Amino acid sequence: MANKTVKIGLSGASGAAQILHLPILTKMSNVEIVAICDRNRDRAQRIAERFYIRQVFSDFEEMIATADLDVIDVCSEVQYHLSEVSHALKAGKHVLVEKPFAQNAIEAKQMVNIAEQQQKQLMALMNLKFRSDSIALKSILNHNQIGKTFLMKAGWMRRNEKWQQKQMFLRNQQGVIMHLGLQVMDLGLWLLNNPRVKTVKAVSFNQIMKSWVEDTALIMLQMIDNTVFTIEVGWNMNYGKDSLYVELFGEKGAARLNPLSILTEQNKKLVNITPSQAIFRGDPYLKSYENEFSHFLFCLSNKLTLQSSGVEIIERFKIMDAIFQSIQTGCEVVLK
Known part of the structure; x- marks a missing residue:
């Protein structure tokens, strides 16, 4: 093409x-x-x-x-x-x-x-992994600037979802895990270079909306190398503002997304190596979609492998199934 x-x-x-x-x-x-x-x-x-x-x-x-x-x-x-x-x-x-x-x-x-x-x-x-700051963070992690990551924490807590929008999700029996949690999980696993998940433990709540699907959830994924990834999501929280974040802790530094911040150890001192914010102009959410569509069209034209396709997307949904199984049983789920 x-x-x-x-x-x-x-x-x-x-x-x-x-x-x-x-x-x-x-x-x-x-x-x-x-x-x-x-x-x-x-x-x-x-x-x-x-x-x-x-x-x-x-x-x-x-x-x-x-x-x-x-x-x-x-x-x-x-x-x-x-x-x-x-x-x-x-x-x-x-x-x-x-x-x-x-x-x-x-x-x-x-x-x-x-x-x-x-x-x-x-x-x-x-689209979260197509944000400009996500791409910059991925590059820094791939260059081993914070060392091996042993803990990642991420969350997306939203306060002002419109009730009309919530009703649409409820009609489709979609709670906050499918709506927000899937995106945060995808971003985090991509930043970690898609490691194999060993165990899943999750709890959920519907204390705010009192509906038949969850409005708040806490998820913990443990990888086969024992790296731990925790996710918190909520879409009707009594927060002052929405909060989307990722925090990574490595053997020689730490990183945060939204806003992007990178600290690494050099000569026994922590040094801030955060890239200039000038490279992140414009609305990051809108830009992420622009980048995503461009990626799709480029791969289509050049017959290249897409991100978020094939085995990768199947594995994401195997984890999602395990999350809901853990919530239903109250037990940790071991992935095969």
């Missing part, structure tokens, strides 16, 4: 599609949004007019059969991902999938297997 305009069809006129996907993709020189599909055709029509999209559908299979497309961008609700992704791949399309990618590891494996059989690119959108 080198030097070719990539024709994209979008499924699901979600908030992510309207706020992130379409504003970014429509500005990319090598992309054309050819079609949009949503079960609510009126909503799809309004968005099509806003972003100058020519073809509008309310039936996903009709869009696949009718529109001339290279890529399907799936932004629909998670319960539709397996059927839509499978159909698109079997029709010869490459696929992007907004998080959460799947409902469980079985679904994730089914989609990955079909992509491999069809020899098509399939990417789960996990």
Whole structure:
């Protein structure tokens, strides 16, 4: 697909599609949004007019059969991902999938297997690792600036989720672990170079929303090299402001993300080697999506391996399944 305009069809006129996907993709020189599909055709029509999209559908299979497309961008609700992704791949399309990618590891494996059989690119959108500060931190860790990491702590505590948005998650039976925890876990494991997880222990609470899904959770992952990674997530906390952070502790230094800070030991003294913040201009969340879409298109054009695809995404969902198993049983889960 080198030097070719990539024709994209979008499924699901979600908030992510309207706020992130379409504003970014429509500005990319090598992309054309050819079609949009949503079960609510009126909503799809309004968005099509806003972003100058020519073809509008309310039936996903009709869009696949009718529109001339290279890529399907799936932004629909998670319960539709397996059927839509499978159909698109079997029709010869490459696929992007907004998080959460799947409902469980079985679904994730089914989609990955079909992509491999069809020899098509399939990417789960996990944007936190495409933040500019995340990329800078990853480079520093890969150059062994803080030594071997033995402890990582990460969290995403949100205060001001809109109730309307929460109701959508509740309808899909998605709590804070799937909505925020998956992203934080993906970022942390990527920073650690995707080590094998040995054990999982998790607890959850629904003390604030009093719903049938969790609104707060604490998770501990232990790797086969005994590195420990703890994750705390909440989406209706009585905080003054939202908090997203990662902290790593190594044998000769420490690092923190958001804001980025790096301390390393030199000549028996701790030295601040944090890169200049000037390289992190703009909204980090918006920039992460720009970087992610560029990565997908570059790999598509050059036939390279994508991040957040294949075995990596299957392993993420095996861990997610273990997290929910630990919560249900109250026991530590050993991963095979």
